[in-house]
Amino acid sequence: MKAKLHLIAAASLSALLVGCGGGGGDDGGGSSAVQPPGSTTPGESLPIQTSVPAATYSAADGLDRAYAILNEGLTRCGFGAVKQNAQLDAAAANHANYIIKNFFSYVVHKETPGADGFTGVEYWDRHAAAGYTGWPFGEIEAVNYLAYNHELINPPTQQQMQDVASWSVKSLFVAPYHGMNMLKGAVDVGMAAPLFASESGNLVEIFKPVVISLGAGPAMNGQQPSNPDEIRTFPCDGLTDVAPALYGEYVPNGDVAPGRFLNINPTGTTIYVAAMPGKTVTITSATILEVPTGQNVPIYAIRNYANDPNQHVHPGPRFAYVMPDRALLPDTQYQVMVSGNVDGKLFSRTFLFRTGADIGPSPLEFSLKN
Secondary structure, X not given: OEEEOOOOEOOEOOXXXXXXXXXXXXXXXXXXXXXXXXXXXXXXXXXXXXXXXXXXXXXXXXXXXXXXXXXXXXXXXXXXXXXXXXXXXXXXXXXXXXXXXXXXXXXXXXXXXXXOOOOOOOHXXXXXXXXXXOOEXXXXXXXXXXXXEOOOEOOOOHHHHHHHHHHHHHHHHHOHHHHHHHOOOOOEEEEEOOOEEEEEOOEEEEEOOEEXXXXXXXXXXXXXXXXXXXXXEEOOOOOOOEOOEEOOOOOOOOOOOOOOOOOOOOEEOOEEEEOOOOOXXXXXXXXXXXXXXXXXXXXXXXXXXXXXXXXXXXXXXXXXXXXXXXXXXXXXXXXXXXXXXXXXXXXXXXXXXXXXXXXXXXOOEEEEXX
16 A cells, blocks of 8 residues: 655645755845855846856755756756855755754754854855855755654655655755745855665654755856846756646744645645846736637736745745645646736736646655555
């Protein structure tokens, strides 16, 4: 007998998606950090990176696939590839280790001085401690915890545990406050997805946090297009294997969908519109069409910075997004038509994308022992 087993984070039956951005840019959202040594004048940006050196992430922990998915989405949609950075890898690994050692007392994105594995209170402190000298652009987490009785349940397979990393990246892309921070223009990335298991009596506990550390290099706004009027979307035309549903997102002192339990009643793929730094984008209308059937997908919310209920974690007015009111179908093509204005100048975009498999709130399945 097989069934879905949700990853457990804190008291919820799902992975805990935690995003924190800032550390540069003029968007007005997220956290901020002091200007790092060797950085350029605030407001400057780097050209879009269309290619980066090959990364050395391993298949053993699933990060090779996770990194490929991250860069496929970023480059296809014009946000530029991120290159692996050894210092940010170290920062991500240090923080993932801290999460494992302090899981039941962990305050998201914060570390407590004196606690086991402490390397810095804020993510920019941890980036600096690992030797990163560029602008600290953010930290994204999927905190995954699983507990089961090994006398009754067979353990997850190695493939399922490897899939946690790539599933996390896909899920983070469609979680609004994570996704927007992933699209801000980071230049460098560090990733970690350690696996820790412990056994006490019949109880087996598995920890597998996925931490993504983002840096903007020497330019405060990271990499940006040369056209000052550029408008980009995510997903975008031709992107495939997009997560079809949002099953939850942790928002400090807020709620991504007030009164709605996304683990059971998910929204669909979040659609983002991004203007250039310093500009304000406003979406006025959006239509999502299920191509095979011709049916319109109902809209749960159109959120611009001005009307976002969670402005305190929104990266700023150059981002806006649309949330469908139901999960999209797996492996299905959708057409998006979105229009609005950027600083009063009208825009309209139409594009096609295709969803991937819907693996629910977790890639893990368990089988009961006979």
